[in-house]
Structures are given as structure tokens and as C-alpha cells.
Amino acid sequence: METLELKNLYDDFRDGETIKAYAKIIAEDAAELERPINIMEVCGGHTHTIMKFGLPQLMPENINFIHGPGCPVCIMPKERIDHAYVLAMQPDVILVTLGDMIKVPGSNGSLQDARSKGADVRFVYSPMECLKIAEENPDKTVIFFAIGFETTTPMTAVLLDQVIKQKVPNILFHINHVTVPEVMKELIDSRDIHVDSYNNKIDAFLGPSHVSVISGAKIYEAFPRDYGRPVVVSGFEPVDVMEGISMIVKQFVEKRCELEVQYKRVVTYEGNLNSQKLMNTYFDKVSLFRWRGLGNVPDSGLKLKEAFADYDAEVVYKDVLPIAEIEDHKLCICGDILRGMAKPPECTIFGTACKPTTPIGSCMVSSEGACAAYYKYGNLI
Amino acid sequence: MCLSIPSKVVRISEDKTMCTVDTMGVQRDANLMMMDDDDVKVGDYVLLHIGFVMNKIDEEEALASIDTYKEILELMDEEQRRQTILDDDNCAERGSI
Numbered sequence: 001m002e003t004l005e006l007k008n009l010y011d012d013f014r015d016g017e018t019i020k021a022y023a024k025i026i027a028e029d030a031a032e033l034e035r036p037i038n039i040m041e042v043c044g045g046h047t048h049t050i051m052k053f054g055l056p057q058l059m060p061e062n063i064n065f066i067h068g069p070g071c072p073v074c075i076m077p078k079e080r081i082d083h084a085y086v087l088a089m090q091p092d093v094i095l096v097t098l099g100d101m102i103k104v105p106g107s108n109g110s111l112q113d114a115r116s117k118g119a120d121v122r123f124v125y126s127p128m129e130c131l132k133i134a135e136e137n138p139d140k141t142v143i144f145f146a147i148g149f150e151t152t153t154p155m156t157a158v159l160l161d162q163v164i165k166q167k168v169p170n171i172l173f174h175i176n177h178v179t180v181p182e183v184m185k186e187l188i189d190s191r192d193i194h195v196d197s198y199n200n201k202i203d204a205f206l207g208p209s210h211v212s213v214i215s216g217a218k219i220y221e222a223f224p225r226d227y228g229r230p231v232v233v234s235g236f237e238p239v240d241v242m243e244g245i246s247m248i249v250k251q252f253v254e255k256r257c258e259l260e261v262q263y264k265r266v267v268t269y270e271g272n273l274n275s276q277k278l279m280n281t282y283f284d285k286v287s288l289f290r291w292r293g294l295g296n297v298p299d300s301g302l303k304l305k306e307a308f309a310d311y312d313a314e315v316v317y318k319d320v321l322p323i324a325e326i327e328d329h330k331l332c333i334c335g336d337i338l339r340g341m342a343k344p345p346e347c348t349i350f351g352t353a354c355k356p357t358t359p360i361g362s363c364m365v366s367s368e369g370a371c372a373a374y375y376k377y378g379n380l381i
Numbered sequence: 382m383c384l385s386i387p388s389k390v391v392r393i394s395e396d397k398t399m400c401t402v403d404t405m406g407v408q409r410d411a412n413l414m415m416m417d418d419d420d421v422k423v424g425d426y427v428l429l430h431i432g433f434v435m436n437k438i439d440e441e442e443a444l445a446s447i448d449t450y451k452e453i454l455e456l457m458d459e460e461q462r463r464q465t466i467l468d469d470d471n472c473a474e475r476g477s478i
Contacts, residue, residue: 004426004440006405008447009387018450021457045385098431126432128412155433158414210385213428213436236385239450265442266428272436275415 013237014053022242023058029249036062037252038201039245040340042184043208044071044368045236051373053238055245063249066201066340067373069183069294070208072148072176073100073366075338077292078326080176081106084145086320087174087313088119094137095121096130097145098152100366105359107326127152127159134171143313145174150219151210153177153302154275157282160304160311172313175303178289180211181219182300187339188227201340204248206241207233209263216271217261224257235263282308292362293328293335332361337370344374351375387438390425400434402427 012018041047047067050056056065069075085106088095095111102111102123115121120140122133127144134142146156156177163171187202207220212233220231230251234244244262251258261267282305289301304312314321328334331349336342344350344363354360356372363369367376388402388411397418402411412433413421421427426438 002444004438004443006387006389006403006426009426009438009443010405012447012450015450017454021450021453024457025453126412128432151430151435154415155412155431158412158433161414210428210430210435240446243446243449265439265446266436272415274417274420275435278415 013235013239015239018239019053019055019058019242022239022246026058026063026242026246026249027060029246029253030060030062032253033062033249036064037203037249038064038066038340039204039206039248040066040068040187040202041206041241042068042070042180043206043211044074044366044370044373045210046070046206046208046234046241047370047373048368049236049238049241051377053241054377055238055241058242059245063245067337067343067370068187068205068340069291069338070149070180071363071366071368071370072152072178073104074334074362074369075178075183075291075294076101076104076147076176076362077290078106078328079290079322079324081110082108082326083174083314083321084111085109085114086322087143087145087317088114088121089117090141090317090320092140093120094133094140094142095119095145096124096127096133096142097121098124098127098147100368101145101147103359104362104365127155128162130159130171131162131166131168134168138170140170142171143174144171145176147176149178149180149208149211150215150279151208151213153283154214154272154278157275157278160282160308161278163311171311172316173304173311174313175283177283177302178291178297178300179285179302180208180215181222183291183294183297184220184223185227186294186297186300188223188229202229204230204232204251206244206248207231207259209233209235209240209267212261212263212267212271214272214275216276217259217267217269218271220259224259228257230257231259233259233261233263233267235266281305290325291338293332293338295335329360334361334363334371337363344371347371351378385428387426388429390421390423390427390434393421393423400427402429402434404429 111121223229232244232247283302286301288296333347359365363371388404392401427434
């Protein structure tokens with residue numbers, strides 16, 4: 001009997017011949033489409049794969065990728081980065097965060113700048129490293145600046161769970177977790193000047209897969225049912241993405257509008273119930289969370305429940321945290337890019353004033369941002 | 382932030398909160414607290430994210446995906462073969478020979 005080996009998972013899901021074979025199937029099916037279709041990949045991980053493997057080049061003319069707001073670093077508004085900066089500059093604080101967050105400029109500078117001014121800012125691979133940092137620094141307060149979608153929220157919940165169980169006295173949380181279905185609804189629902197264009201732009205979604213590993217495919221039910229947008233939850237490997245696109249195109253050809261899962265090897269309909277329980281124990285929805293470039297999105301953010309206010313840095317440091325909202329740079333079109341209204345090269349400062357080494361907009365800061373992906377793999381466009 | 386590199390579980394701690402996984406020959410520790418007790422066993426393939434096991438990789442589904450890809454390739458080969466024969470039949474130069 002054939003058994004699964006790591007080699008299968010690495011090689012086969014990146015196999016060039018398979019990718020080309022899928023491209024052929026997609027082209028054949030797309031020839032039957034009555035109109036071009038725009039597929040939004042919501043997740044920055046998908047954007048990265050699509051650009052890295054040059055998938056747009058393999059698409060027929062009537063299949064177009066548009067890039068969504070699925071990069072947790074890209075969507076962080078400046079005022080939240082300013083919170084992190086102010087917290088980092090407090091005496092006896094160690095500010096801990098994940099990923100590229102450390103490079104994103106706020107209005108006073110980035111966390112990297114705070115570090116150069118003497119603040120103790122640390123980047124960790126896993127939130128659980130906070131426990132060790134707190135233990136090694138009993139006289140300091142460790143503040144975990146928590147970012148990410150449903151994918152990383154349960155990790156923050158596990159950390160808080162351990163902080164409470166182990167009675168760790170010196171870890172606080174600054175919560176910036178956001179949720180995917182709400183922002184997807186916003187992209188279709190928005191009732192501002194863009195509304196007509198949106199409704200013409202997004203025809204289908206390539207569903208974020210790691211979010212669905214946690215929350216289950218069920219969170220996308222409303223999109224085919226209420227919004228007429230098919231969703232196919234796909235994995236991150238290039239073959240997965242190609243199969244996901246093929247499944248979307250087939251739905252249009254066969255005039256179906258459904259929620260389907262391509263990434264069945266990890267995603268279930270119900271998701272990771274244990275993680276969902278943990279999240280429900282510690283988090284509540286916030287009525288409005290301001291997304292960088294997108295503005296306020298109803299019910300799209302999370303906060304610690306009131307019962308855990310003692311662990312909430314936003315409560316503990318309330319008096320020093322700025323409350324002003326800060327507008328984006330006027331030449332930056334990250335907002336339009338995150339809404340699928342524009343592509344990075346359409347921005348006047350793309351690749352000139354705004355580069356990965358000197359990012360002005362957040363889509364350029366994170367390696368998962370659409371601008372950074374276009375910049376890095378630009379020769380493939 | 383999204384990496385989808387699969388890993389094989391090679392050891393589980395006594396209290397079942399941590400495991401050691403092998404990812405492309407590199408061993409590292411991962412947290413099991415997002416999973417229910419006894420959900421993950423040694424030999425299972427898992428998906429990791431920022432130091433946590435997010436879920437198991439369903440072996441049957443993974444193999445089924447790989448089989449689907451192989452089927453497509455085989456079909457494509459067949460299609461290519463068919464196309465070659467058709468092209469040959471339709472060869473414009475044939476009549477001139």
C-alpha cells in the first residue's frame with residue numbers, strides 16, 4: 001500500500017508538469033466562459049505563491065487574479081503601531097511581536113526605530129516564547145503585541161491560558177486579531193463610492209486555508225449563499241492553488257455557486273473545535289476595527305473579554321496610549337490594492353519611493369504584501 | 382506568515398503538550414495545546430504554524446490529491462498522444478507526397 005512520505009508532499013505539490021497540466025484544463029474550461037472572471041485570493045500566503053510561481057502567466061486572458069487584504073501586517077493601522085511604539089518605550093517593558101510587524105512604520109517610526117532608541121523590542125517565532133522571556137526578566141513587563149487572523153488567534157489564547165494557569169505575573173497582551181469573513185463581506189458590501197466597482201470586480205474567492213484549518217470551511221457559507229460568490233478553500237502549494245482556480249472556473253462553466261474545499265488534507269467543515277473553544281473563552285468581538293487602507297470594518301476585530309482586563313495592555317496602559325486615528329500616506333494606494341481595485345504597479349510610488357527597503361505603504365512592508373510580492377517577482381508579471 | 386510545510390511527528394512529551402517533529406530532515410519542537418489530547422500520534426503528519434500544531438494532515442486525502450494530479454498528468458499525456466496522431470493525420474504536406 002502506498003504511504004505518504006514527506007517527499008510526496010514537497011515534490012508533488014510543486015510539480016511543474018502538474019501545474020502546466022492544470023493550466024491547460026483551466027484554459028479549456030475558461031474558453032466556455034461567457035465573461036471574464038476576477039478571482040480574489042484573500043490570503044497573502046496565496047498572493048506570495050501566485051507571484052512566486054508565476055501563475056498569472058499561466059492563466060488565459062479571461063481569468064484575472066485580484067489580491068485581497070489577507071496580510072495581517074499590511075492591514076494594521078498606524079495608530080495600532082503607535083500603540084506598540086508607545087508601549088515599547090515605557091520603562092521596564094519588553095515588547096514582543098511576530099513577523100514583519102517590527103518593520104512597519106507608525107507615525108513616530110517603526111518598532112525597529114524604537115529599538116534603536118533603546119526600547120527592548122523582540123521578534124519571536126512563536127508566542128509561547130513570551131513565557132521564557134517573562135521568566136528570565138521578572139522585573140520587566142512583557143507585552144505581547146498579538147497580530148493575525150483566525151490562524152494565529154488560538155495561539156494567543158493558548159499563551160493567555162498558560163499565563164493564567166502558571167500564574168505568570170508579568171505578561172500582558174495588546175490584541176490586534178482580526179477576522180476574515182467580516183472583511184470579505186465588507187469588500188462586497190461597502191456602501192461608499194467604490195461600491196459599483198467592487199461588485200463588478202470580485203467574482204469568486206480563493207478561500208484562505210489556514211484560517212479555515214482553525215475556523216472550518218463553514219465560515220464562508222454566506223458568500224455563495226447570500227452574495228453569489230463561489231468560494232474554494234485552497235492550500236498554499238502552487239498545485240493546490242491551480243486546482244483551486246480550476247474548481248472555481250468549473251463552477252462558473254457549470255453555472256454553480258458553491259463553497260468547496262480543495263485543501264481537504266487539512267481543512268474540515270467544522271475546523272479545529274478545540275481552538276475555537278479556546279478563542280471563545282478569551283475573546284469578544286469588537287464592534288469596529290479600523291483596517292489600514294480599508295477603514296472601519298464592522299465586527300472584524302477581537303479583544304480580550306472583560307473578565308481578563310487585568311491582562312489587557314490597552315486597559316493597563318490606557319492613560320499613555322494615543323487615541324487619534326492616523327490617515328495613510330496620500331500617494332499610497334494600499335487601500336485600493338487591498339480592496340482588489342488596483343494592482344501594485346498602478347501606484348505612482350511603487351518601486352520608486354516605495355520599495356521593500358524603504359516602504360511607505362504597508363503592502364510593501366511584509367513579504368506577504370501584494371506590493372512586496374510584485375516587487376520581488378516583478379519579472380514574472 | 383503562512384507556511385504550509387508538513388512535518389512528521391517523531392516524539393510526544395509525557396504530558397502531551399509538546400512534540401518533536403521532523404520537517405525536511407530538520408527536527409524541532411512544536412506545541413500541541415491547540416489539539417485535543419490523543420489527537421496526534423507519533424508517525425502522524427501535521428501542519429505547523431508559528432510553533433504550534435494546527436491540525437493533522439489527513440494521509441488519505443493527501444494521497445488522493447497526489448493521485449488526482451497523477452491522473453491528470455496521465456490524461457494529459459494521452460491527450461498529447463491523441464493530438465500528435467490527429468496532427469499527423471491532418472498533416473497538410475501528406476497530400477503532396
